[in-house]
Every structure is written in structure tokens, then in C-alpha cells.
Amino acid sequence: MTLTGHLRGVAATRALGRYLGERARPGDVVLLEGELGAGKTVLAKGVAEGLGLDEAVVTSPTFTIINEYPARLTMYHVDLYRLNEDSDFEAEGVLDVLGADGLAVVEWAERLGDARPAGALTIRLELVDGDVRRASLIDEGGRWLDRPGLTRLLSVEDSAGVD
Numbered sequence: 001m002t003l004t005g006h007l008r009g010v011a012a013t014r015a016l017g018r019y020l021g022e023r024a025r026p027g028d029v030v031l032l033e034g035e036l037g038a039g040k041t042v043l044a045k046g047v048a049e050g051l052g053l054d055e056a057v058v059t060s061p062t063f064t065i066i067n068e069y070p071a072r073l074t075m076y077h078v079d080l081y082r083l084n085e086d087s088d089f090e091a092e093g094v095l096d097v098l099g100a101d102g103l104a105v106v107e108w109a110e111r112l113g114d115a116r117p118a119g120a121l122t123i124r125l126e127l128v129d130g131d132v133r134r135a136s137l138i139d140e141g142g143r144w145l146d147r148p149g150l151t152r153l154l155s156v157e158d159s160a161g162v163d
């Protein structure tokens with residue numbers, strides 16, 4: 001199932017993240033795609049807030065690949081910017097985190113290639129202009145997108161964004 005809509009301003013992206021963080025269950029994976037500045041880290045900070053963390057503790061993990069934050073569920077914040085499809089995700093510890101009992105939030109998930117896990121929620125962010133981002137949510141596990149609250153958060157004007 002896919003849902004597409006717009007995030008008008010940082011607060012909207014943050015709110016979407018919070019929504020996901022509040023509802024996450026052990027083993028959930030959120031894959032974030034989109035170019036530099038698309039809003040992946042903003043969204044990840046919202047997720048942290050939703051888990052009850054102080055969003056200020058969450059920083060871009062570009063140099064560490066994986067940051068781990070203890071919360072209601074352990075949040076694994078992963079940034080694959082420096083890796084590519086040919087990287088050894090096993091050796092980098094990424095596969096462990098994707099199969100762990102916490103919540104994994106992965107920036108630059110495009111880089112996973114064949115290592116992409118099944119059943120994840122993928123969120124693709126695109127710059128529209130100014131503070132507007134287009135967001136496409138692809139819910140392979142089918143457990144996120146049946147919620148009417150998401151349609152409001154994504155400013156989907158009508159059912160055209162849902163299929």
C-alpha cells in the first residue's frame with residue numbers, strides 16, 4: 001500500500017516522525033530515501049521524540065553509520081551515506097540492527113540494494129520548493145497505512161493519494 005502527500009514545513013515532517021515513533025513496535029524498520037536536504041534527519045528526530053527521547057540527542061550519524069538510543073524501544077539511527085550497494089552491510093553491523101528488537105530508522109536506504117529488508121515502511125522524500133516536501137509512504141508490511149491519522153499528517157487532500 002502506498003500513500004503520497006505533502007509535508008508543508010519542518011513541523012509537519014517532525015509530526016509524521018512523532019506519529020511513527022509513538023506507534024512503533026519491536027522489530028520495525030523505517031527506510032528513508034531522498035537527496036541531501038530532503039528532510040530524512042528531521043523525520044528521524046521526530047521519530048525519536050515519539051519514542052520519548054529528547055530530539056536534541058539525535059544527530060546525523062554520518063560518520064558513525066549507526067547510533068543507538070535507549071528508549072521505550074531502542075532506536076537505531078542508521079546513515080548509509082558513506083556506503084553503497086557493494087558494501088559489507090554485515091561487517092558494518094547494519095544487518096544486525098535491521099533484525100534487532102528495536103526500531104531501526106535508516107537514512108539513504110537506497111544504498112541497501114539487495115540487503116534491503118522485507119516488510120519495512122519506506123518513506124521517500126522529495127524537495128518540491130521552499131519548505132514543502134513530497135512524501136511517498138510504501139508500507140510493505142501493511143500495518144501503518146490503514147490509519148486515517150496519516151492522511152491528515154501528510155495533507156492528502158483526497159483519496160487520490162492512496163492506492
Ligand SMILES: Nc1ncnc2c1ncn2[C@@H]1O[C@H](COP(=O)(O)OP(=O)(O)O)[C@@H](O)[C@H]1O
Binds near residue numbers: 007012034035043
Ligand atoms: N518540510 C520540511 N521537512 C523537512 N525539512 C525541511 C522542510 N522544509 C525545510 N526543511 C529544511 O530542510 C533541511 C532538511 O535537512 P535534513 O533533515 O538534515 O536532510 P537529510 O537528512 O535528508 O539530508 C533542514 O535544513 C530543514 O530545516
Ligand SMILES: [Mg+2]
Binds near residue numbers: 040041060107
Ligand atoms: Mg541526514
